[in-house]
Amino acid sequence: MNKNKLILQASSNAKGNTYKIVTYLNQDNQFDIIDLSTKNIGHFNYNFENANDDFLPLMEEIIEKYDTIVFATPVYWYSMSGILKVFFDRLSDLLHYKKELGRKLRGKKMAMISNSGENDRRDGFEMPFIESAKYLGMEYLGDTHAFFTENEIDNHAKHNINTLKNKL
Numbered sequence: 001m002n003k004n005k006l007i008l009q010a011s012s013n014a015k016g017n018t019y020k021i022v023t024y025l026n027q028d029n030q031f032d033i034i035d036l037s038t039k040n041i042g043h044f045n046y047n048f049e050n051a052n053d054d055f056l057p058l059m060e061e062i063i064e065k066y067d068t069i070v071f072a073t074p075v076y077w078y079s080m081s082g083i084l085k086v087f088f089d090r091l092s093d094l095l096h097y098k099k100e101l102g103r104k105l106r107g108k109k110m111a112m113i114s115n116s117g118e119n120d121r122r123d124g125f126e127m128p129f130i131e132s133a134k135y136l137g138m139e140y141l142g143d144t145h146a147f148f149t150e151n152e153i154d155n156h157a158k159h160n161i162n163t164l165k166n167k168l
């Protein structure tokens with residue numbers, strides 16, 4: 001069966017903590033997973049000099065196949081990962097020369113799962129996701145923060161992940 005829910009893994013470590021969280025969230029195989037670190041996506045450029053990299057084909061695939069996109073990011077310097085920020089910056093391409101494609105994000109759903117060592121994500125971390133969803137006409141389904149106890153996902157975090165999963 002075709003899945004219509006995607007997890008976009010956005011860590012600098014393909015098999016690190018974010019991967020552990022993604023694997024837990026996808027225990028029953030409800031999601032497709034795309035690892036953004038495997039894609040060649042350049043920074044936003046005002047002359048769209050990176051227009052031929054992996055970004056547009058990736059967005060075409062995402063927009064065609066998926067209704068729900070879950071961003072999975074570690075906390076790096078109190079923020080989303082750089083990989084994910086570059087991806088968000090590139091959404092601006094869709095507002096300029098790929099408007100038709102960009103409009104197709106309207107009505108899709110977004111969620112976010114962050115992780116770090118401790119349960120101490122700072123207020124405001126989620127704001128760019130909420131506001132970006134609003135700007136793009138997407139529905140924001142919520143987010144949670146996962147964290148670890150002795151290198152395993154903490155039980156409270158697992159509970160929070162399950163609660164988020166029920167909303168997706």
Ligand SMILES: Cc1cc2nc3c(=O)[nH]c(=O)nc-3n(C[C@H](O)[C@H](O)[C@H](O)COP(=O)(O)O)c2cc1C
Pocket residue numbers: 011012013015016017018019074075076077078079115116117118
């Ligand atoms: C570049 C970098 C910056 C980080 N900044 C923070 C931070 O600001 N706050 C925090 O709690 N943890 C921070 N950490 C720790 C990571 O959030 C944590 O180890 C996370 O689980 C790593 O996930 P990953 O294995 O997918 O990279 C940072 C780690 C790295 C590599």
